[in-house]
Amino acid sequence: MDMNVFIRLANGTASLIFLALMGFLVFLCFRTRSKGLILVAAVLALIKVRFLNWIVAAVLNAYNIGQWDPGLDVRGEKLFLRLEIAIITSGIEVVLCYSLCLLGTFLIYKEWRQGKFNQPPV
Numbered sequence: 001m002d003m004n005v006f007i008r009l010a011n012g013t014a015s016l017i018f019l020a021l022m023g024f025l026v027f028l029c030f031r032t033r034s035k036g037l038i039l040v041a042a043v044l045a046l047i048k049v050r051f052l053n054w055i056v057a058a059v060l061n062a063y064n065i066g067q068w069d070p071g072l073d074v075r076g077e078k079l080f081l082r083l084e085i086a087i088i089t090s091g092i093e094v095v096l097c098y099s100l101c102l103l104g105t106f107l108i109y110k111e112w113r114q115g116k117f118n119q120p121p122v
Helices: 003-032 035-049 049-061 077-113
Strands: none
Touching: 003 035, 035 049, 035 077, 049 077
16 A cells, blocks of 8 residues: 555545544534533634634735745745744644633533533433
8 A cells, every 4th residue: 555545545534533523513512502612613623724824824925925835945034024924823823722622621611510411300
């Protein structure tokens, strides 16, 4: 088996598993109407989509700051600026998304302590 085939298969499997997880989370969101669960599901989707990188790329392209390619000298002012912005954006995205996940987890715990997830007696 070629390594490229294995990598494509692994990526496809990971995408299917993520899609199944998101479907399950959306089902639970509708079933429980939990604010914390909705927040966690939304943040997981935003992590996968990498929304902040899209916004920053659109702004950088609007200001005509060139795209960095591997092997290109980054000592030029505009390319160095783009590299710095990319590093800062990645850090902000990680901190923001995981902080929101922790907030959602705290909300889920709080709702669980209030008895929101208890099953009614049969």
